[in-house]
Amino acid sequence: MFPSKNYDNPFEPLQLDKTKNDQQKPSRFGAIDNLYFDFASTPYQNMIKGADFQLEDDQGVKRHSPFASLRIVKDYASRSRKLNGEKIHIPSSNTAENDRKLSTIERIRMAGLHFIDSYSNSDEISNPNHAFPFSSSGLSDDEAKDINLLLTLLASANKTGQQHFNEAIKLIESCNNTSSNEGTTVQRLVYYFSEAIREKINREIGRDACDGLERMQMFDLQKALMGINASILAFHQKVPMAQVCQFTSIHTILENLGRARHVHVIDLEIRSGMQYTVLMQAIASRSEWQLKHLKITAIGTRSESRIKDTCNHLADFARSKSIPFSFEIVMVPDMLDFNINLLELDRNEKIAVYSAVSLSSLIVTPNRLEHLMRELRKINPCITVITEVEANHTSATFVNRFIDALFFYGALFDSLSVCLGNDEVNRKVAESVYYAYSIRNIVAAEGDDRTIRHTGIDVWRAFFARFGMAEIELSGESLNEAKLLIDNFECANCCQLPVDGRCLVVDWNGVPMFSVSAWKFI
Structure with missing residues (x-):
């Protein structure tokens, strides 16, 4: 995903990608070759690091399974380097432990793990009414709702990457039913990302593509960041x-x-x-x-x-x-x-x-x-x-770019929620004006149009x-x-x-x- 240090032009892979759809990389895991998400890619391998559970490939060579236990998840780091971070918080039956709420990033990590586990146990997850098979034991109601919402968002991104647009739209509609730009941190995050996926689909199928592109071109992010407001x-x-x-x-x-x-x-x-x-x-x-x-x-x-x-x-x-x-x-x-x-x-x-x-x-x-x-x-x-x-945020592969952006802006939204506290007005302006544009550009645009x-x-x-x-x-x-x-x-x-x-x-x-x-x- 990253050029090596002896690369003649480190930014050559970042130049304008003229093809809208990337070729699917072959999976190392024979049993899940039909999955679009490249589980060997940097975003997922850094998000989940399985240590002990192994599978054998067709040649009998042992490979680490991407379906790691929740207990051995370490901090996500979307870089070629690996950061050693804290383990994800695991809800327990201890009351004192449960007083600590999962952060936005922990909720995203948990949703990612359950999403992968769902795909390892079923062929399809496209029904927006489908109940994702994860145990909410030890989770509060809002944590469980957020994780379910994130699971639906991940499924919609996966279907979009596969170009199964009708199924993706149904999942996006499901996201819209429970997300809002005025809801919880996760609800706001999902709202902007699901809208970005919708715009990507519209551009892919030619529906309102010009309108979406025009809105992107009219907004100059660098100009908006000038001066003090x-x-x-x-x-x-x-x-x-x-x-x-x-x-x-x-x-x-x-x-x-x-x-x-x-x-x-x-x-x-x-x-x-x-x-x-x-x-x-x-x-x-x-x-x-x-x-x-x-x-x-x-x-x-x-x-x-x-x-x-x-x-x-x-x-x-x-x-x-x-x-x-x-x-x-x-x-x-x-x-x-x-x-x-x-x-x-x-x-x-x-x-x-x-x-x-x-x-x-x-x-x-x-x-x-x-x-x-x-x-x-x-x-x-x-x-x-x-x-x-x-x-x-430069990958030509949509799902890799999507996952990286989800974690980055999830952390950014979380920082605004924590640090701005009751300053709802400025938080909303930052999210809806500056970050919503960046999310939309990273997720929905391709080629010359993807400037972020x-x-x-x-x-x-x-x-x-x-x-x-x-x-x-x-x-x-x-x-x-x-x-x-x-x-x-x-x-x-x-x-x-x-x-x-x-x-x-x-x-x-x-x-x-x-x-x-x-x-x-x-």
Whole structure:
């Protein structure tokens, strides 16, 4: 699923896939060759890891069974690397134990296991009235209902992947009867995913396909994320993942700037610019740092007025902190038009590059991404810090992409539910405006239309190596400060900070969400 590190072009598999339907991979398990889900694929093998139960194939070779016991399930990780996480919570008859509710991710994992087990014991599950054969003993009513709802969603995705659209539609209708954009976390998640499957089916059969495509093209996610609005501000203030990524990135930039008198930060997608208030506060707190000038250059291809607003707000903040500050905006109609000559560079300044979830927006157009990297190499900054979504939403195989997205957005929806609490308005805006579009694009679109394409740190490493970039280890101080920051949140136990090689990964309940890495051109 992922290119190896000696791949000539790590993003070649991510380029536009012109075929709508992928070839089914042969199953290693002879008894279930008729199943569309590739149980040997990364999403399922990382979701369920069976240790002891084995089957023999036609040649008598023992193979691990994908139908693992619920007791040996470990945390899902949709990457080529395997994360060692906590075991899934198993409901027991102990009253104290049962006071702890299953998280959204645990419910998804449990539904995935029961879905696979259902297929191992029956040929078909297409009747929306079918009762999935799992025991709800030890589960609360809402947990059992959520798992049944997720099972129906998984069945609809499976039927869609098989192109059994009539059966899939019936299952989607069943999902709609018990899901809502105003229900529980799982109900909201299923609502948006089932609507995305419906749109995919409509596009496949030519029904309302143009309308769905037009809605996708009219909404510009990157533009919507520009500037500060209440929902984005609420996410940054109350969800620890956002603050950890920003803080660690800025802390790493500061460490590499030393006490340079002239500092220049080039931002590839400045958006709200909140990270630079953190930078300025740190500079202002260091009286020994005799800074003469801080310059920020914002590179953009859209929303120039919003970028100006952001930079003007930063200028006001700099004045309040008595920091000598200037900004430059470099607008280009196309990233292919960007070049180093458009920048005002000074040989006396120390330059850092910061990219927060901006490179992934160019994966769908690899020529633009490669052009940008070549120009950045010419600048040769002292440090390049990159934050990206840590997920694989690039697979050409629908079901693999669907499962990865379900876990990622399940964790994201769960974080909003936990962290925003009673802030229903901003939570609903974030889900219905930003995340609903991404889910729809990942699940329903194919080829040129599928613009939301995230990938993991291993793929980025292979890509950056082509441009002579070496990964720099994040300092122990940065990691310790990030952990202290997490501890300030009531939901600290949900957010983990494992280290993958030299980069920091931000997890939510065991699901990797974001990575922060630092690089130097060599």
